[in-house]
Amino acid sequence: MSTTHGSTNVHDRAQHALADDFLRQAVHFTTDRLRYKKQAVTGEFGNWEAWRERGRQIRQHTIANLDYYLDLFTRNLEAHGAHVHFAATADDAIHALREIATAQNAKRIVKSKSMVTEEIHVNHHLEEMGIHVVETDLGEYIVQLSGETPSHIIIPAIHKNREQIRDLFEAAGGERLTTETRDLAAFARRTLRRAYLAADIGITGCNFGIAETGSIALFTNEGNADLVMNMPKTHIVFMGMERILPTMEDLEVFAHLLPKSATGQNVITYMSVITGPRRQHEADGARDMHVIILDNGRSRQLGDPDFQAVLHCIRCGACLNVCPVYRQIGGHAYGSVYPGPIGAVLSPLLNNGEQYQDLPYASSLCGACYEACPVKIPLHDMLVRERQRFVASGRVKPAERAAFQAFRQLFGKAGRYQTTIRIARRLQFPIAHDGYIRAKIGPLAGWTMSRDFPVLPKRTFRELWPELTRKGNGRG
Amino acid sequence: MKVSLFITCIVDSVFLNVGISMTRILQACGCEVSFPPQQTCCGQPAFNSGYTDEARDVGKTLLEAFQESDVVVSPSGSCVGMIHHYYPQLFADDPHLHQAAIDLANKTYEFSQFMVQKLQMTDLGARFPHRVTYHPSCHGSRLLGVKDEPMQLLRGVREIELVDLPYATDCCGFGGTFAAKMGEISSAIVEEKAANVADTLAEVLVGTDMGCLMNIGGRLRRTNRPIRVMHLTELLLEGMQLGRGVKA
Numbered sequence: 057m058s059t060t061h062g063s064t065n066v067h068d069r070a071q072h073a074l075a076d077d078f079l080r081q082a083v084h085f086t087t088d089r090l091r092y093k094k095q096a097v098t099g100e101f102g103n104w105e106a107w108r109e110r111g112r113q114i115r116q117h118t119i120a121n122l123d124y125y126l127d128l129f130t131r132n133l134e135a136h137g138a139h140v141h142f143a144a145t146a147d148d149a150i151h152a153l154r155e156i157a158t159a160q161n162a163k164r165i166v167k168s169k170s171m172v173t174e175e176i177h178v179n180h181h182l183e184e185m186g187i188h189v190v191e192t193d194l195g196e197y198i199v200q201l202s203g204e205t206p207s208h209i210i211i212p213a214i215h216k217n218r219e220q221i222r223d224l225f226e227a228a229g230g231e232r233l234t235t236e237t238r239d240l241a242a243f244a245r246r247t248l249r250r251a252y253l254a255a256d257i258g259i260t261g262c263n264f265g266i267a268e269t270g271s272i273a274l275f276t277n278e279g280n281a282d283l284v285m286n287m288p289k290t291h292i293v294f295m296g297m298e299r300i301l302p303t304m305e306d307l308e309v310f311a312h313l314l315p316k317s318a319t320g321q322n323v324i325t326y327m328s329v330i331t332g333p334r335r336q337h338e339a340d341g342a343r344d345m346h347v348i349i350l351d352n353g354r355s356r357q358l359g360d361p362d363f364q365a366v367l368h369c370i371r372c373g374a375c376l377n378v379c380p381v382y383r384q385i386g387g388h389a390y391g392s393v394y395p396g397p398i399g400a401v402l403s404p405l406l407n408n409g410e411q412y413q414d415l416p417y418a419s420s421l422c423g424a425c426y427e428a429c430p431v432k433i434p435l436h437d438m439l440v441r442e443r444q445r446f447v448a449s450g451r452v453k454p455a456e457r458a459a460f461q462a463f464r465q466l467f468g469k470a471g472r473y474q475t476t477i478r479i480a481r482r483l484q485f486p487i488a489h490d491g492y493i494r495a496k497i498g499p500l501a502g503w504t505m506s507r508d509f510p511v512l513p514k515r516t517f518r519e520l521w522p523e524l525t526r527k528g529n530g531r532g
Numbered sequence: 533m534k535v536s537l538f539i540t541c542i543v544d545s546v547f548l549n550v551g552i553s554m555t556r557i558l559q560a561c562g563c564e565v566s567f568p569p570q571q572t573c574c575g576q577p578a579f580n581s582g583y584t585d586e587a588r589d590v591g592k593t594l595l596e597a598f599q600e601s602d603v604v605v606s607p608s609g610s611c612v613g614m615i616h617h618y619y620p621q622l623f624a625d626d627p628h629l630h631q632a633a634i635d636l637a638n639k640t641y642e643f644s645q646f647m648v649q650k651l652q653m654t655d656l657g658a659r660f661p662h663r664v665t666y667h668p669s670c671h672g673s674r675l676l677g678v679k680d681e682p683m684q685l686l687r688g689v690r691e692i693e694l695v696d697l698p699y700a701t702d703c704c705g706f707g708g709t710f711a712a713k714m715g716e717i718s719s720a721i722v723e724e725k726a727a728n729v730a731d732t733l734a735e736v737l738v739g740t741d742m743g744c745l746m747n748i749g750g751r752l753r754r755t756n757r758p759i760r761v762m763h764l765t766e767l768l769l770e771g772m773q774l775g776r777g778v779k780a
Contacts, residue, residue: 070714070716074716074720380702380703380705380721381721383702383721384724417713417714418717419710420670420705420707420711420718420721421670421707421710422674422703423670423671423675424674424701424703426674427674440579440582442582443580443581444583444584445582446582448582460577460578460581460583461586463583464578464585464586464590467573467590468593469572469593470570470593473572477544492750499712500712501712502711502714502715502716503711503715503750505715505719506718506719506722506723506754507719507722507751508754510546510746512545515548516548517543517544517551518539518544518567520548520551520552521567524555525565525567
């Protein structure tokens with residue numbers, strides 16, 4: 057699925073990432089900046105916890121009544137002249153896209169950033185149809201040129217440094233460039249401007265669909281979505297079915313929560329809200345507007361008490377920026393479109409098979425993701441609940457199951473526990489040196505590869521306890 | 533006050549001195565300390581790996597051990613967090629055990645939480661003339677919400693030089709079975725933590741959870757960084773003995 061290494065499990069992919077110092081430095085550098093900017097901007101804004109709670113309530117209410125709001129949204133969209141396509145699966149969404157593109161006889165398409173189109177591999181399918189696609193978000197454009205997938209929800213090219221970007225641009229444009237931001241941005245602007253003018257269709261994502269008005273709200277820092285949706289004659293919006301807010305007033309709350317959480321910006325540079333295609337008296341806008349609303353495993357979470365709240369996610373990426381695992385391995389090592397804590401939770405839920413079932417284990421359960429989440433999704437708890445489901449459905453290794461059954465037996469009674477410690481104390485004898493174990497043996501190997509492990513001392517606390525009480529109070 | 537120790541399996545079997553230190557401090561503060569021997573482990577290793585039945589059977593040892601206790605105190609924010617946040621749901625299908633789980637959660641405190649919130653003691657008359665940095669463990673600070681209490685106790689120590697740990701709130705990479713199961717990722721995380729600890733030029737790293745301290749300490753030792761790793765109770769008791777404040 058990912059373009060990286062093709063390894064089938066997160067453990068192997070992580071090995072590659074851990075050996076890539078460029079990657080890790082780039083990820084450290086950018087996530088640090090985003091974290092500190094977020095901290096500063098939310099501190100200055102004030103009452104951040106109250107805003108988070110308000111955000112959580114709005115999302116909870118919306119998702120709990122998603123059928124109602126989706127229906128309202130659709131009716132309002134259609135009343136404004138947009139075409140709405142419900143896609144139960146990725147295939148259905150691609151089918152709808154093909155039909156629109158064929159009807160328009162489209163040859164060239166420009167796109168602004170959209171994780172949903174990554175999820176269903178829109179670019180791949182368009183290229184198969186012989187259609188030329190250009191990503192217009194700068195980060196997405198870089199990733200497209202390098203033949204990769206985004207490694208961050210908000211910062212697709214977070215894993216690239218400016219030297220690598222210059223090399224990609226030089227190869228694409230056949231001209232010499234410096235590594236100055238101004239130079240690189242100017243090259244992208246020149247190239248992308250030609251693409252906007254030549255495009256038959258513009259594809260955008262959707263940050264929020266506003267049910268009461270049938271509007272699409274898009275947040276960008278480059279203004280590229282505005283060109284994508286206004287310049288070509290046809291505009292296609294891809295959105296996940298959960299991406300709804302009831303009212304414009306709710307959008308105000310998320311106009312605070314999203315940019316502050318995502319990039320530590322007080323406000324987003326461009327927030328555009330469009331309602332339907334161009335009307336007769338209007339000068340700009342696409343003549344046709346299609347909205348493709350994707351389910352693809354989302355509705356399965358509705359009504360599930362353990363996981364419904366995953367649909368509250370607004371794709372801000374804040375959980376990635378604080379995750380100690382993401383910090384070390386970056387996004388591609390997750391091997392799924394959605395990386396980081398939200399990806400580790402979401403990918404196994406959206407895809408029923410075993411493909412992503414190792415992702416929920418790629419977490420220390422530190423809870424930083426929950427603390428960072430602007431709508432308070434308990435991602436750390438969800439990771440445990442996913443592990444519980446794997447255990448319950450028998451999707452775990454027999455050796456692991458046996459180990460925890462032994463744990464249950466041996467730690468289930470104090471007497472057996474004490475005996476276990478006594479035996480372990482003797483067993484450790486041959487591998488213990490100077491009070492520590494370094495041998496890479498059995499399940500200890502993951503630990504001792506980088507750390508010393510303390511040996512069990514001669515006595516347990518409980519064996520010592522009678523002495524502690526005999527000597528009584530007041531003696532240290 | 534009558535206090536029962538929930539010593540945790542890691543302190544019971546590996547870090548005895550933490551148990552001794554906590555006992556001595558509580559005794560010095562006038563508590564009558566008991567150790568109900570039925571206890572083994574909170575069951576978190578199994579619970580976090582998705583084995584709820586296994587976690588429940590092990591967790592029952594705590595419900596049984598502390599049935600008669602007024603107050604339970606533990607040297608681990610993580611194990612106390614397990615009781616507070618997960619026991620009520622873990623035992624939800626048995627009304628009797630469910631009530632016992634709620635009762636246990638209501639009377640169980642992490643050590644610094646107990647000292648500050650319940651005993652309202654932050655000055656133990658300790659003296660500790662060393663450069664010290666503090667690592668706030670994730671479960672204690674984020675899930676249990678014990679953020680400031682350890683620092684209040686440390687600020688009450690005379691002559692201590694407290695230095696901020698860079699990226700203090702970042703996880704150390706322990707995560708229980710994560711450290712072994714995802715050894716390479718965990719190793720990369722703990723190396724960053726150990727490097728940050730070393731950068732403070734502190735003589736002592738102090739914390740409130742032995743899992744995390746075993747992890748960071750194991751990395752410091754492997755990489756020959758001579759920094760002493762102490763649980764908060766160990767630092768305080770040593771300081772009390774040096775300072776001769778509260779009689780300990």
